Amino acid sequence: ELKVGSIVELSGPGAAAGTNFRDGVKMGFEEINAQGGILKEPVKVLEYDSQTDPQVSRAMVQKGIDDGIYAIMGTVFSSSTVVNMLVARQAGIPQFTGSEAPSIVAMKNPYIFRTAFGSQKGVPKLAKYMSETMGLKKVGVAWANTEFGKGGHKAFVDAMKAANIEIVVDVPSEQAQADFSADVLKLKGSTAEAFFIYYTEEESARFLREARKQGLNKPLLGETTLIGHKVIELAGDAANGAMGHVGLTPDADIPAVKEMVERFKTKFKYTPDHNAIKGYTAAWTLKYVTEMVGKPDSKAIAEKLHGLKLTAKEHPGVLMDVSWDDTGEMSRESFVVKVENGKQVVQAVLPPN
Amino acid sequence: MNAAAQEVILSVHNMSKRFGGIRAVHQVSFDVHKGEILGLIGPNGSGKSTLFNCILGQSKPTEGHCQINGKSTDGVRPADLSLMGVGRTFQQLSVFPNMTVLDNIIVAGQEHEGSMLSRLFGKSDAGLTEKAEQLIEFFRLTPYRDTPAGSLSYGQQKLVDAAMAFMAGPGIVLLDEPAGGVNLTMLGHLKDRLITYNREHGTTFVVIEHNMEFVMSLCTRVIVLAQGEIIAEGTPDEIRANQLVIDAYLGG
Amino acid sequence: MAEFIQIIVSGLAAGSIYALAAVGFTLLWQASQTINFAQGEFVMLPAFFVLVGMTVFGLPLWPSVALALALSLLILGVAFKRLIVEPMLPHGTLPLVIATISLGLLMKESVKEFYGATAQPFPAIFPQTVYEIAGASVSMQDIGNLVVSMLAIGSLQLFLNRTRTGRCMQASAQNPAVAEILGVNVKRMVLYTFLINAGLATVASVLISPIYLAKFSNGETLGLVAFIAAIVGGFNQIRGALVGGLLIGVIDNLSAVYISAQYRSAMPLLLLIAIILLRPQGLLGTSEGRTV
Amino acid sequence: MIRLKPFLLMLGIAALVAAPIGQGNYIVYTLASWLIFSITAMGLNLTLGYAGQVSLAQAAFMGIGAYITALMTLNGIHWGLAVIVSIAASFAVGLLLGYPALRVQHHFLAFVTLAFNTLLFLVLRNEEEITGGSFGLVGMPRPSFFGITTDSNIAFYYFTLVCFIVSAGAMWWILRSPWGRAFRALRENPIRAESLGLKVRRQTLLAFAIGSAFGGLAGALQAPLVQFIEPSSFALIHSLKILLMVVVGGSGFFFGPMLGAAVVILLPELLRFTEGYYLIIYSTLVIVLMVFSPTGLIGAGKKLAERFRPKHEARRDLKQGVQL
Amino acid sequence: MLEVKNLNGGYGRITILNGTSFSIPKASITTVIGPNGAGKSTVFKAIFGLLNINSGSIHLEGEDVTRKRPADMIARGVTYVPQGRNVVPQLSVLHNLELGGITAKDQARVKMRMEQVMDQFPMLRQRKDQKAIELSGGQQKQLEIARALLLDPKLILIDEPSIGLSPNLVQEVFQTLTRLRDQGVTILMVEQNAKAALAMSDYGLVLELGQTRMFDKSDKLLNDPRVGQLFLGGHIEDAA
Numbered sequence A: 001e002l003k004v005g006s007i008v009e010l011s012g013p014g015a016a017a018g019t020n021f022r023d024g025v026k027m028g029f030e031e032i033n034a035q036g037g038i039l040k041e042p043v044k045v046l047e048y049d050s051q052t053d054p055q056v057s058r059a060m061v062q063k064g065i066d067d068g069i070y071a072i073m074g075t076v077f078s079s080s081t082v083v084n085m086l087v088a089r090q091a092g093i094p095q096f097t098g099s100e101a102p103s104i105v106a107m108k109n110p111y112i113f114r115t116a117f118g119s120q121k122g123v124p125k126l127a128k129y130m131s132e133t134m135g136l137k138k139v140g141v142a143w144a145n146t147e148f149g150k151g152g153h154k155a156f157v158d159a160m161k162a163a164n165i166e167i168v169v170d171v172p173s174e175q176a177q178a179d180f181s182a183d184v185l186k187l188k189g190s191t192a193e194a195f196f197i198y199y200t201e202e203e204s205a206r207f208l209r210e211a212r213k214q215g216l217n218k219p220l221l222g223e224t225t226l227i228g229h230k231v232i233e234l235a236g237d238a239a240n241g242a243m244g245h246v247g248l249t250p251d252a253d254i255p256a257v258k259e260m261v262e263r264f265k266t267k268f269k270y271t272p273d274h275n276a277i278k279g280y281t282a283a284w285t286l287k288y289v290t291e292m293v294g295k296p297d298s299k300a301i302a303e304k305l306h307g308l309k310l311t312a313k314e315h316p317g318v319l320m321d322v323s324w325d326d327t328g329e330m331s332r333e334s335f336v337v338k339v340e341n342g343k344q345v346v347q348a349v350l351p352p353n
Numbered sequence B: 001m002n003a004a005a006q007e008v009i010l011s012v013h014n015m016s017k018r019f020g021g022i023r024a025v026h027q028v029s030f031d032v033h034k035g036e037i038l039g040l041i042g043p044n045g046s047g048k049s050t051l052f053n054c055i056l057g058q059s060k061p062t063e064g065h066c067q068i069n070g071k072s073t074d075g076v077r078p079a080d081l082s083l084m085g086v087g088r089t090f091q092q093l094s095v096f097p098n099m100t101v102l103d104n105i106i107v108a109g110q111e112h113e114g115s116m117l118s119r120l121f122g123k124s125d126a127g128l129t130e131k132a133e134q135l136i137e138f139f140r141l142t143p144y145r146d147t148p149a150g151s152l153s154y155g156q157q158k159l160v161d162a163a164m165a166f167m168a169g170p171g172i173v174l175l176d177e178p179a180g181g182v183n184l185t186m187l188g189h190l191k192d193r194l195i196t197y198n199r200e201h202g203t204t205f206v207v208i209e210h211n212m213e214f215v216m217s218l219c220t221r222v223i224v225l226a227q228g229e230i231i232a233e234g235t236p237d238e239i240r241a242n243q244l245v246i247d248a249y250l251g252g
Numbered sequence C: 001m002a003e004f005i006q007i008i009v010s011g012l013a014a015g016s017i018y019a020l021a022a023v024g025f026t027l028l029w030q031a032s033q034t035i036n037f038a039q040g041e042f043v044m045l046p047a048f049f050v051l052v053g054m055t056v057f058g059l060p061l062w063p064s065v066a067l068a069l070a071l072s073l074l075i076l077g078v079a080f081k082r083l084i085v086e087p088m089l090p091h092g093t094l095p096l097v098i099a100t101i102s103l104g105l106l107m108k109e110s111v112k113e114f115y116g117a118t119a120q121p122f123p124a125i126f127p128q129t130v131y132e133i134a135g136a137s138v139s140m141q142d143i144g145n146l147v148v149s150m151l152a153i154g155s156l157q158l159f160l161n162r163t164r165t166g167r168c169m170q171a172s173a174q175n176p177a178v179a180e181i182l183g184v185n186v187k188r189m190v191l192y193t194f195l196i197n198a199g200l201a202t203v204a205s206v207l208i209s210p211i212y213l214a215k216f217s218n219g220e221t222l223g224l225v226a227f228i229a230a231i232v233g234g235f236n237q238i239r240g241a242l243v244g245g246l247l248i249g250v251i252d253n254l255s256a257v258y259i260s261a262q263y264r265s266a267m268p269l270l271l272l273i274a275i276i277l278l279r280p281q282g283l284l285g286t287s288e289g290r291t292v
Numbered sequence D: 001m002i003r004l005k006p007f008l009l010m011l012g013i014a015a016l017v018a019a020p021i022g023q024g025n026y027i028v029y030t031l032a033s034w035l036i037f038s039i040t041a042m043g044l045n046l047t048l049g050y051a052g053q054v055s056l057a058q059a060a061f062m063g064i065g066a067y068i069t070a071l072m073t074l075n076g077i078h079w080g081l082a083v084i085v086s087i088a089a090s091f092a093v094g095l096l097l098g099y100p101a102l103r104v105q106h107h108f109l110a111f112v113t114l115a116f117n118t119l120l121f122l123v124l125r126n127e128e129e130i131t132g133g134s135f136g137l138v139g140m141p142r143p144s145f146f147g148i149t150t151d152s153n154i155a156f157y158y159f160t161l162v163c164f165i166v167s168a169g170a171m172w173w174i175l176r177s178p179w180g181r182a183f184r185a186l187r188e189n190p191i192r193a194e195s196l197g198l199k200v201r202r203q204t205l206l207a208f209a210i211g212s213a214f215g216g217l218a219g220a221l222q223a224p225l226v227q228f229i230e231p232s233s234f235a236l237i238h239s240l241k242i243l244l245m246v247v248v249g250g251s252g253f254f255f256g257p258m259l260g261a262a263v264v265i266l267l268p269e270l271l272r273f274t275e276g277y278y279l280i281i282y283s284t285l286v287i288v289l290m291v292f293s294p295t296g297l298i299g300a301g302k303k304l305a306e307r308f309r310p311k312h313e314a315r316r317d318l319k320q321g322v323q324l
Numbered sequence E: 001m002l003e004v005k006n007l008n009g010g011y012g013r014i015t016i017l018n019g020t021s022f023s024i025p026k027a028s029i030t031t032v033i034g035p036n037g038a039g040k041s042t043v044f045k046a047i048f049g050l051l052n053i054n055s056g057s058i059h060l061e062g063e064d065v066t067r068k069r070p071a072d073m074i075a076r077g078v079t080y081v082p083q084g085r086n087v088v089p090q091l092s093v094l095h096n097l098e099l100g101g102i103t104a105k106d107q108a109r110v111k112m113r114m115e116q117v118m119d120q121f122p123m124l125r126q127r128k129d130q131k132a133i134e135l136s137g138g139q140q141k142q143l144e145i146a147r148a149l150l151l152d153p154k155l156i157l158i159d160e161p162s163i164g165l166s167p168n169l170v171q172e173v174f175q176t177l178t179r180l181r182d183q184g185v186t187i188l189m190v191e192q193n194a195k196a197a198l199a200m201s202d203y204g205l206v207l208e209l210g211q212t213r214m215f216d217k218s219d220k221l222l223n224d225p226r227v228g229q230l231f232l233g234g235h236i237e238d239a240a
Ligand SMILES: Nc1ncnc2c1ncn2[C@@H]1O[C@H](COP(=O)(O)OP(=O)(O)OP(=O)(O)O)[C@@H](O)[C@H]1O
Pocket: B019, B022, B023, B024, B042, B043, B044, B045, B046, B047, B048, B049, B050, B051, B091, C289, C290, E134, E135, E136, E137, E138, E139, E164
């Protein structure tokens, strides 16, 4: 029997994202076990709750390691991941994180692997689109003042500098902020031609509603978290017109993803978000790599992953072609989509970079 | 009165206290001499307790001030007044309800010796404990030595209150209705104790009381307050005979 | 100018919600000298009752709201008072504070476990019309919030001070022993307090959820802000909560725009400290009178 | 009975020494963090249980200690010096904060500390140049003394244990001195206490500052234990958690905070088998405990012991006999 | 009117009353005396339903009212003025007074009675809009006594009314009580000011260690030398 630790935020502010990730992992391993497990061994997933508290997450990783897990799934919140990845590194256990902050792969940690690309990678793709396709000169940015938001903000500022676009207004907001009237007001009062909005889903929805109310009618661009399924559900009409760059999305026009989403819906009775797909693909990735190595050897697995490319054709569990570089950063195809009539419409497909 | 008794320990000048439209104390001035037992009487609401509170820094007088041993007490906080040798009791029961009777009495004395630091590092308060135990014995509270003071009867708490007043060093002690609710037998003891204490330690007492027998047999001098103003002053006999006082206070 | 008006209007609209939650703090403080740390969750929960009514029982909006009100009165009012507050009231504030902290956690986790961790859209009570007033966008929702909370708080204030029942409630809170020997049914008076609180929480919940979206964690920040509003306004005055709430709402918006967005959430706190130092009884509070 | 106490104490210490032997890293880590939280809860117990002031910033004081220690040790300064600065700083901040708050009496310390905790969080998060912002500070070295390192988890545990015993001793000393009595007096009736010469404000302030200093010490230990700190570990919610420890254990009892810390840290462990429901069960248990024993676990223990005493007792003065 | 038999009860596990018994007729004044801590107030609390009663019984006009709650006692026409201060601090004097009649069906009558008691204690009318907490100790006591008279009670339990009251007011209160007695009201009172109290009473009850030591016509007690020595301050004069 192989033990894998699922260490995610099941309570606290990260519970929504964490629960998705956890369920993705769960479904992934259940399918794997149904198909004979990894190396013919059943996989046992040990679940730990980080409570969205970095210190707890650190303790939980320690505990998982004491319990004999050979790989870690999680955590999702960057603020936790930057801490607990140190423990996993000390113990030499590979870790599949759902976090997107740039700092995570910048630390030369050979045991950390992303399940979605970092914002330092995703944002420049979008920046390129903004400057080349949209021809923008002046933009504004509104972002969540958290680890996650800061990563995106920094990546955006750097990318704008590189693309020679001026940032004329820059508005940070609090975690779980509810009242966005001041934020929208500030953006509205600026001379920017478009805005980059980097919040988590719920804040995005609140923001979009307030933007609609105050009549902010310039292009709004963001990441999955601005135009994802959940945001559209929450923001309703107000989401129409928003554009975003999407790595993983349950709305992607890819049959494998669509089927996975359907299975997930029947199993858990709710629509998964990108975090669930992250967890799901992480589970399958572990299976493929362990079997490539031939034994559940944590160290060898980590080594194998660097520079590895898995195609959806040969390895259907990863859903889309994916590759990792030697920092643990990953690449995938991605899309620019726009919300029209409450539906995502793909505007462009961006190649992996 | 001998010469020593003429030395002024507390002097109140022109003290007034208003609460909105209510004139609780109005231009009251008097001196308290060292070693005397002064009675302060007057109808309900005549400003006696308010006067105490103003003297003791518990509330700020609207005008006027007072001096202790010649030193002004303007802005001096109650704790510092206590350390200057001015003790008091309250009209309302005010013990520390969840502390034992013994601790209640010890705590009343502990701040008067040594510095704050010495109380942290210094030797234990054996002397205080002994004194406290004697007081407990005296007030017949021995069975209640280790009982939380809050679960005593009204009169018993009043006695604990009184015992606490005896823990401070010599100086002046202001008692607000010490006799209320105390059984007559104990009241007799209390009076004896006050007189002995006054003789032996030279402690000065100012006593507010509505129990006339108690006041008149205890005090050497009595001041009468009505509607915030002093209306009479004199020996118990003079006061008893004063028609103004009879009308305003004693009744027929 | 338009910008400024917008700030004020949005601030007032947000503030009226804080006020509704804050008045609960004030009320419970007056009734039981306790700080209900679960107050934020009290406002979070009824929205889910509404959603349950709509999605599980398939009821239309208003019947669901009525259902939510009934459930809130039962759970946040009667059960809270009977099971938690009543046995602890004689033991001082602190255990009750701890119990309410735990209760908040319990409510949050239960909603998450049984309804889901993600935010849910919530139907608006007021039409989605937006008016342009002097260049500022004012929605029906904004106006509705303001009017509803003023009415609710105003009538509560009148009820407490002008009716005999209201005064019995005050007596039960300030000196339950005396109230009892005078024949006041203290338990019932305390129950009224909790019922009113539950009712107000439901109103607040229905008003904010279209904006905040229904989410298990909504109580966290809301609770804190409402608490600050209650202190700023004055803990012993019902209408203090209104003033405190509106003020915090406006200041929050002003500071977000004119001072520093990063330190935006610091402003109410600084206001709180300033009030405590300069006017500890709160803006509208009155001092409690003689102490000796 | 009196002889029993030192014996029990020795037994307790022996148990603490033996506890981590043969345990996995996680258990040792958890034990060490229990000791650290016991220290901070002990400090809060002084403020709360003895001096009767509610402080909602104990986590902030831990934060002050942790950040100071982290910044100093990351710059090569020895922990020994860093801890002194940490304790002194949290003591000083305690004084600064408490002075105005206690001037206005009532429960205002609670509100001021609540605000302070949140403000500190904002500063730690926003002043990135110094504090690393929400990324925090990583990789604080664990101290070594005379060539003995505390790098291993077990060595660090023993190091923490020494600090714990020293601070518990100091606390015991304070509480059994006249200060202890003074604290209780001014909690129960500050006006009366003041009239007896107790400097209410000064004494309460000291209790609060000393309690805060314990928080600072705990923070100074936490930084090298976790080897990572970031603002949200010191947010308001953690102050509430420490408050929970004190009250659940039994505020105003010497061993209350230690028991409370154990429960708050270990109970989630024990309830893990219930999966997602453990927070629900945990919070329900706390509510039930508070309802049945508002004086916490120690109080509950006493209540239980009471059960075995006779149902009726004679009045205390019955022995004295009648006078009539 | 009121019959207390073998009452046994106390606070928590401590038994304070050890078989207290007495019975008082209608339209009489009975003064309870005894040393501090004897259990006088405890007896009152027991009658009014504020105490754990282990055994024994209390009958009011023949009806068993043992362990009835305060509200039930009020409904039966009993009011109680406890020892110490008992006002609702932040309510006005008028509203405090009003609370005394809160249980009455006939609120018009309460209004009228309020006017009457304010005539009797003019201070109350002067201060009617002031918060009760702002009154002086004796003024609060007046408020409490006035409040207990609002409902036209059949039985008044009054615990040391003289504490804090100035001598002329004590006289006045005693006169009021006498007048009420003459109108048929039964009064049970604790007083340390025993001489004066017994002088106006019909019966005296001496309580010690929670037991009835003596119960007799008050003039008998007044003349009893033992009582005189211990409770009437007999020796105060000698000691002074
Ligand atoms: N905080 C306050 N606010 C308003 N009025 C007050 C306040 N404190 C006292 N008073 C008023 O001041 C007057 C004097 O009160 P004080 O308590 O000094 O009387 P007293 O002489 O002690 O009476 P008693 O003999 O009844 O104790 C009273 O009329 C009282 O109502």
